[in-house]
Amino acid sequence: MAALWEDVLYNEPVIREAALLAVDAALLEGVLMRTEEEPNASDVVNYAPFTLLPSAVPSALFEQAYAVQQDFNLLVDAISQNKEFLERTLASTIKVDDFTAQLFRIYTQVLEEGLAQSVFLGINRSDYMFDRGVDGTPALKQIEINTIAASFGGLTSRTLAVHRQVLKALGKSEEASRLLPNSPSKGLALGIAKAWELYGSQSAVVMFLVEEVQRNIFDQRCVENELWNRNIRVIRKRFRDVFEKGSLDDARRLYIDGQEVAVVYYREGYVPKNYDLQNWEARLLLERSRAVKCPDIATQLAGTKKVQQELSRPGTLERLLPGHVESIARIRATFAGLYSLDLGEEGDKMAATAIADPDWFVLKPQREGGGNNLYGEELRQVLEKIKDSPERTSYILMDKIKPQPSKNYLLRAHSPLTVSECISELGIFGVYVRQGKEMVMNKSAGHLLRTKAVEHADGGVAAGVAVLDTPYLV
Ligand SMILES: Nc1ncnc2c1ncn2[C@@H]1O[C@H](COP(=O)(O)OP(=O)(O)O)[C@@H](O)[C@H]1O
Numbered sequence: 001m002a003a004l005w006e007d008v009l010y011n012e013p014v015i016r017e018a019a020l021l022a023v024d025a026a027l028l029e030g031v032l033m034r035t036e037e038e039p040n041a042s043d044v045v046n047y048a049p050f051t052l053l054p055s056a057v058p059s060a061l062f063e064q065a066y067a068v069q070q071d072f073n074l075l076v077d078a079i080s081q082n083k084e085f086l087e088r089t090l091a092s093t094i095k096v097d098d099f100t101a102q103l104f105r106i107y108t109q110v111l112e113e114g115l116a117q118s119v120f121l122g123i124n125r126s127d128y129m130f131d132r133g134v135d136g137t138p139a140l141k142q143i144e145i146n147t148i149a150a151s152f153g154g155l156t157s158r159t160l161a162v163h164r165q166v167l168k169a170l171g172k173s174e175e176a177s178r179l180l181p182n183s184p185s186k187g188l189a190l191g192i193a194k195a196w197e198l199y200g201s202q203s204a205v206v207m208f209l210v211e212e213v214q215r216n217i218f219d220q221r222c223v224e225n226e227l228w229n230r231n232i233r234v235i236r237k238r239f240r241d242v243f244e245k246g247s248l249d250d251a252r253r254l255y256i257d258g259q260e261v262a263v264v265y266y267r268e269g270y271v272p273k274n275y276d277l278q279n280w281e282a283r284l285l286l287e288r289s290r291a292v293k294c295p296d297i298a299t300q301l302a303g304t305k306k307v308q309q310e311l312s313r314p315g316t317l318e319r320l321l322p323g324h325v326e327s328i329a330r331i332r333a334t335f336a337g338l339y340s341l342d343l344g345e346e347g348d349k350m351a352a353t354a355i356a357d358p359d360w361f362v363l364k365p366q367r368e369g370g371g372n373n374l375y376g377e378e379l380r381q382v383l384e385k386i387k388d389s390p391e392r393t394s395y396i397l398m399d400k401i402k403p404q405p406s407k408n409y410l411l412r413a414h415s416p417l418t419v420s421e422c423i424s425e426l427g428i429f430g431v432y433v434r435q436g437k438e439m440v441m442n443k444s445a446g447h448l449l450r451t452k453a454v455e456h457a458d459g460g461v462a463a464g465v466a467v468l469d470t471p472y473l474v
């Protein structure tokens with residue numbers, strides 16, 4: 001297959017002009033990020049990094065990813081309600097991983113008290129790469145599912161218009177018209193609005209729980225604006241604000257600054273550095289409350305790498321989703337090889353295999369946000385060091401996915417315009433709402449394509465490695 005956009009890819013004057021237009025279009029459309037220097041002010045902002053050109057995505061795999069999203073929603077929701085499964089799966093991990101252990105402590109404490117929350121809202125993003133098989137055929141393989149603070153649904157809703165314009169400027173109107181509509185920010189807001197409505201208090205607000213450092217605020221604002229458009233009030237608070245001003249009444253309704261909170265949408269709280277003692281207390285207060293947490297702590301735990309690995313064991317999906325034969329088949333088809341490093345024969349064998357052949361594996365700790373995984377020589381060294389200690393159980397092993405690279409230009413403020421060898425990762429957003437035992441919404445809510453230069457093994461857009469992209473189906 002001829003590479004996409006080959007006719008213009010090396011035409012320097014044409015590319016240069018297209019890049020100027022692209023950056024201005026991104027600014028006009030609101031594909032924005034605050035600067036590294038001033039991450040908490042909007043006086044001066046940059047465009048969020050993006051590809052000059054859309055990247056090729058095999059249409060069959062794109063459809064497959066959409067087709068399995070509702071199944072993943074069901075699965076995550078089922079795991080979040082299965083205490084026995086979470087307990088058993090995370091038992092070895094929480095012995096050695098303090099962060100997961102602390103989340104787990106809050107989880108059990110809240111269950112012991114009894115849940116006040118009766119409406120549940122899940123917003124997740126299932127990420128995939130296209131693994132090149134021995135015969136060259138690409139296959140859809142899940143990298144992970146993000147069940148907390150899955151981002152870039154807002155900005156990606158605005159990237160499409162930029163790529164459409166670039167293609168038109170390059171004389172490719174027909175191709176421009178083939179780019180698929182995509183608006184995760186609308187889909188996410190729809191879920192939040194439904195949860196707000198079911199909570200049932202007109203005067204209650206939606207609270208975005210945000211980080212201390214808020215570089216990616218515009219991504220969140222896209223979702224906020226959709227809520228304001230529906231006349232739903234949105235407030236932005238940090239853990240610190242919750243600690244200082246949050247309280248529960250007798251019915252465990254959550255109040256902050258005198259305002260009742262219907263929905264807490266976490267864009268924070270997924271890595272250890274988000275927490276000090278006060279923030280853990282704030283987290284506990286939120287979890288104990290009647291407010292709809294997106295996600296509740298059980299759903300956050302359902303998104304751990306350890307759970308992902310356990311799902312790939314024969315029989316696990318059948319136990320979690322009894323009777324859902326077709327869903328299970330669709331889910332399982334996306335799994336790459338995943339391996340436990342728990343102490344025992346199975347873990348010993350996998351550790352030895354990975355040490356002998358590190359380039360075939362990725363070593364993953366229970367962390368989110370990019371830049372935590374280990375590859376190649378580093379993987380070998382770390383595993384060699386911990387292979388006989390319980391510490392190894394804080395990691396899982398995964399087969400390394402090897403996609404076919406393609407060429408593109410990665411546009412980033414203050415960076416030279418050069419062609420890069422790239423690989424892409426496709427994410428599908430999922431949204432669901434459950435009231436008591438009844439699923440009242442279960443949808444896919446749009447997609448996100450992120451592309452990075454092949455020399456980076458790890459990392460997303462926020463980590464400064466990947467950039468926003470738009471799929472061009474082939
Ligand atoms: N099995 C894999 N094969 C190849 N690359 C991977 C694999 N797993 C992760 N990566 C790369 O590392 C990045 C981060 O891994 P991920 O599992 O998504 O962790 P995080 O929670 O930090 O985002 C991914 O975006 C992808 O680029």
Ligand SMILES: [Mg+2]
Pocket residue numbers: 127144369370460
């Ligand atoms: Mg990831």
